[in-house]
Amino acid sequence: MRAAAFLDRLPETRRxxxxxxxxxxxxxxxxxxxxxxxxxxESRFAQATRQMVDSGDYVRIRLGEVERNKKPAGIHWAQAAVVHGLEAVGIPARGSIWAYRLPSLIGALIAVLATCAFGRTLVGRRAAFVAAAMLAPCMVLLVETHIAKTDGALLAAVAVAMGLMGRAYMAPGSFTAPQAAAFWAVLGVGVLLKGPIAPMVPLLAGITLAVMDRPAGAPLWRLSAPWLAALRAGWGLPLMVLCAAPWFVAIGIATEGRFFAEAIGGDMLDKVGSGEEAHWGPPGMYAAIFGITAFPSAWIVLRSLPGSWADRMQAPVRFLLAWAVPTWLLFEAVATKLPHYTLPAFPALMLLGARWAMDPLRQEAPAWMRWLGNAALAGVAVGLPAVFLGAAFYAGRGIEPFAVLGIAAGLFMAWALLRMARDGHWARAALAGAILAVPVYASVMEGVIPRMQAVWLSPRLAVQVAAVAPGLPADRFGVVGHHEPSLQFAMGGGIRLLRDGPAAAAFLAEAPGRIAAVNDRQESAFRAAAAERGLAVKELGSVTGLNYVRGRWVTLSLFKVE
Structure with missing residues (x-):
């Protein structure tokens, strides 16, 4: 009883x-x-930043000796700033992956707080708090906080920019010049983080609103956008460009134009048309996995959609739909699909869900949608730790007790939330879902994943190399059959990525004091090539693990010339 009363009071908190x-x-x-x-x-981004810090070159982005002309430098600058800041106060951070994750975590936190702060204009103070609490535990956001790349920081830029745009839309007369400057500056930062994605979201929303707000019976070309003057695009657009242009000019000069050719032609257009890096997915995939990516809040958002569409003539709801729907549809149409791509639409969806949960006159969803939401909630709550129970067993950990505890926590979570839903306590369920997700996630993220030593092949190999050859320079180490970026982060960007066993033998023959790691598939060819060269090689040890990217077990043996 006391816990229920506490949850009911939370939306009223003064802090x-x-x-x-x-x-x-x-x-x-x-x-x-x-x-x-x-x-x-993650390792690609972190190692590229580490090389920036080591070299002092903050314009060009490199992974080893290879130019990485895919994304702008914004996230690398943020990561480098964190590393420098930590080292300035005596915390060794250059080789610690968590330091490179901090911008993702900070960005996600800014997005949650922005959803609460700016959402008040759209759905009210209490519902905005509930929406922010619904956004925080979304599985896709939780994953992004643990990955040192762009999307957590990008969500912060989108949430702040769209929050400011929402104020301009709702009250254009009171929208000030400093607020407009903040809107365009944040979009400029977003461009430095991930190119056109950040300005794309307000652009799509603005076009949608201008069409939807036109006077009844007016032709399609007679658009209505009084909020556009409040945003002061005349000087705002140049401000946005000014925030990003210096680096783009510098990288264009430094790479002689290769950055733009590869980033636009080789990265962006490939994702649109061909499912880059085997990440193709059919239209509708994001809707199909929404129950997972937005767990545990998806079941409330799903129930809110019919009522939100029915209330689309209300200005706040119209703005939130214009924020979420066009962005979502665009990513559904793009051939390349990754679960985090639709994340910029999540704050709007959570605000719609919280608005519905706080509305005593809420419109109930159809039975099939209610059943789908309940099934997604219960299935993911129990299924997530169950999947990692199986993964730990496959990786040789046996029955992982933390995963068992996670399954128990998931069962309790599903039971408690479905009971609250039966009683109609939707705001309480939204907040309880965020709180009850803590032990479910902790059982997996802290209890299981770090303890699955078999999948952490790169750090284990780096430890083995340090044990047999302390202080070995990176350029004296070569590897065959495990060219993963995590090994570059663990041992340095200067390691030699060798093609096959004969290349490993040639590498050892070129200079004394070198060590080569050769995978089991190439070991016979390596030994034969070494014998042909008259090399007497000595095995220094081996590491066996699961390359989870390729889905196969690998044994890497270390060799040197006697």
Whole structure:
């Protein structure tokens, strides 16, 4: 009874930011410091930043000796600033992956707080708090806080920019020049983080609103956008460009135009048309996995959609739909699909869900939608730790007790939330879902994943190399059959990525004091090539693990010339 009353009082708190920060800490810190650097994107971003810090070149982005002309430098600058800041106060951070994750976590926190602060204009103070609490535990956001790349920081830029745009839309007469400047400056930062994605969201929303707000019976070309003058695009657009242009000019000069050719032609257009890097997905995929990516809040958002569409003539609802729907549809149409792509639409969806949960006259969803939401909630609550129970068993951990505890926590979570839903306590269910997700996530992120040693092949190999050859320079180490970026982060960008066994033998023959790691598939060819060269090689040890990116077990043996 006391817990229920406490949950009912939470939307009335006078310190919503404090409660939200505490919630985010409880949700996101498990595993943040203990999960090793992952493959592949996280280690690519972190190692490129580390090379920036080591070299002092903050214009060009490199991974080893290869130019990485895919994304702008904004996230690398943020990561480098964190590393420099930590080292300035005596915390060794250059080789710690958690330091490179901090901008993602801070960005996610800003997005949650912005949803609460700016959402008040659209759905009211209490519902905005509930919406922010619904956003914090979304699984896709939790994952992004644990990955050192762009999307957590990008969400912060989108949430702040769209919050400011919402104020301009709702009250254009009171929208000030400093607020407009903040809107365009934040979009400029977003461009430095991930190119056109940040300005794309308000652009699509603005076009949608201008069409929807036109006078009844007016032709399509007679658009209505009084909020546009409040945004002061005349000087705002140049401000946005000014925030991003210096680096784009510098990188264009430094790479002789290769950055733009590769980033636009080789990265962006490939994602639109061909499902880059085997990440193709059919239209509708994001809707199909929404129950997972937005767990545990998806079941409330799903129930809110019919009522939100029915209330689309209300200005706040119209703005939130214009924020979420066009962005969502665009990503559904793009061939390349990754779960985090639709994240910029999540704050709007959570605000719609919280608005519905706080409305005593809420419109109930059809039975099939209610059943789908309930099934997604219960299925993910129990299924997430169950999947990692199986994964730990496959990786040789046996029956992982933390995963068993996670299953128990998931069962209790599903039972408690479905009971609240039966009684119609939807705001309480929204807040309880965020709180009850803490032990479910912690069991996996802190209890299981860091302890699955078999999948952390790169850090284990780096430890083995350090044990047999302390202080070995990176350029004296070569590897065959494990070219994962996590190994570059663990051992340095200067390591040699060798093609096959004969290349490893040639590498050892070129200079004394070198060590080569050769995978089991190439070991016979390596030994034969070494014998042909008259090399007497000595095995220094081996590491066996699961390359989870490729889905196969690998044994890497270390060799040197006697």
């Amino acid at each position: 919503p930011a404090l409660w939200l920060v505490l919630l985010c800490v409880l949700l996101w810190l498990p595993g943040f410091f203990t999960i090793p650097a992952g493959d592949r994107d």
